[in-house]
Amino acid sequence: MTVQEQAATGVVLTEEASGKVKALLDQEGRDDLQLRIAVQPGGCSGLRYQLFFDERSLDGDIVQDFHGVNVVVDRMSAPYLTGATIDFVDTIEKQGFTIDNPNAGGSCACGDSFH
Template sequence: MTTSAQTGSAETAATTVVLTDVAAVKVKALIEQEGRDDLRLRVAVQPGGCSGLRYQLFFDERSLDGDIVNDFGGVEVVVDRMSAPYLSGATIDFADRIDAQGFTIDNPNAQNSCACGDSFH
């Protein structure tokens, strides 16, 4: 269930990733601190880490061929077409507690993950 978006060849898919309201507020605040309105949160999966694959979250202004774009209250989350199968159904949250601080990813596709939570298989 993908449809073409307004920007080039980008696609929108409701099932790729979910950004919680708390995470969306944090991402929006971080983008505002950068003083730019062209940035989006890019979520990618790259080889590496102790479990084989590693998550990457970073701000990006690029639009790549095959990108899947989801909008969460004015915050765009972009996933490249190679990472999309690994991230389908994943939830990105932001924690600010004593035991956890920063962005977290709950990924139903991860069969195993390392103790640090930075990589998965």
């Protein structure tokens, strides 16, 4: 499946982001965790992303493997994340995970939430 096909059916984790997630999991010393990406109400624009390690499997979860990293999206968050690309940036100006989401109509000035 190409990146474009994956983006059409769900979220995409870039190779750079996958590498960072693997490094963080190695630091934790756990191989039973997966990266969960969720959308929750909150923030000044209405919705907020959550990325965290999770060992749970919930009914209706969508699980995809990206470069050896399991990415899990719950069924309620999936429509908000279809086509979204998660990357990791490490530059002098910025470091962290970024989310490019074509479903976001706009975001707040701080970039913490979207609608």
